[in-house]
Amino acid sequence: MGSLNRGAALELPVMLADLEELVRCESFSDDHAAVARSAEVVGTLGTRLLEAEPETMVIDGVTHLRWAFGTPRVLLVGHHDTVWPIGSLRSRPWSVADGIARGPGVLDMKAGLVQMFHALASLPSPDGVCILVNGDEEVGSPTSRHLMEETARGCVAAFVLEAAADERGALKTARKGTSRYEVVVHGRAAHAGQEPHKGVNAAVEAAHQVLALAGIGAAVGAAHPLLGAATVTPTLLSAGSARNTVPATARVSVDVRVPTAAAQDRIDGLVRALTPRTPGARLEVLGGPGRPPMQPASSADLFALASRVASDLGQAPLSAAAVGGASDGNHIAASGCPTLDGLGAVGGGAHADTEYVEVAQMVPRARLLAELMRRTVR
Secondary structure (H helix, E strand, O other): OOOOOOOHHOOOOHHHHHHHHHHHHOOOOOOOOHHHHHHHHHHHHHHHOOOOOEEEEEEEOEEEEEEEOOOOOOEEEEEEEEEEOOOOHOOOOOOOOOOEEEOOHHHHHHHHHHHHHHHHHHOOOOEEEEEEOOOOHHHHHOOOHHHHHHOOOOEEEEOOOOOOOOOOEEEEEEEOOEEEEEEEEOOOOEEEEOHHHEOOHHHHHHHHHHHHHHHHHOOOOOOOOOEEEOOOEEEEEEEEOOOEEEEOOOEEEEEEEEEOOOHHHHHHHHOOOOOOOOOOOEEEEEEEOOOOOOOHHHHHHHHHHHHHHHOOOOOOOOOOOOOOOOOOHHHHHHHHOOOOEEOOOEEEOOOOOOOEEEEHHHHHHHHHHHHHHHHHHH
């Protein structure tokens, strides 16, 4: 990395210019063309800083990037897709004011990508490090999960550049696992005014199932001491085709968060065992377990190391957080690779109109990551 001064790699103006370029390239997960354009921008940034072009992989239309230097021992993980639909920049433009950067995806997780590239560029050599930036994390990483697990094999540590857990910069040392379901209710249509008795009302049956689903979480058992209890939350609901017709079909989306693999399996069995209450109705359960829980043991040693590094750098003491949201760290930890998450930007409002990054924290967080890599890869 001779053409880039290693000190300049951790200069805030340069990092902010790179962040602006990433934020201005919108990358909504469901728009594969936008994700491909974003991959080009991220790839160009990484190539400039690391003096190496990435391996570009397109899986089922989704574009992922990977850099590997020597025999990888440390894996850096990030994603370049966001939850923001194309056009969000018009109502949430890029801005930096009073030490705060804003824009769609600025916290989750484009600032983390900038910090990651600059941290690695600040080291004398990238040897022993592998970077994987996927394009579908926000939708559960369906096309990149195998890629991540495969890449993590043989690594002694994985550092995930998701945002910090809070405004204090807490690292994420445990995460709940996730499952997603859609319960489809099949009924029978009929005229709501003339022959409602001839129909099977899917909306009424869906109401029964919403109540049944809401009670499943409590049936799973005691709460985990750090991750809390399992939650089963009905979210999106829809039914019917016309105001004067008995609904023939209804759909209930279900979000599940679990502290343990046993709870995930137990809930899966209970959801699939749901039975209809309305005569003539039929249930169909789609979906299932997604990301497994990330247990505290997977991050304990790395968090202890990060705490020592922060102290040696003169930074504030690090704190740890167990969170309900899942990330690619769940998959990587479950594959057996020690994993520390939340090493990205410090800010708040992820997925919300208030999303922001504390600019002053970008360089210190990059320095923390750089020193973590240096001590882990040797």
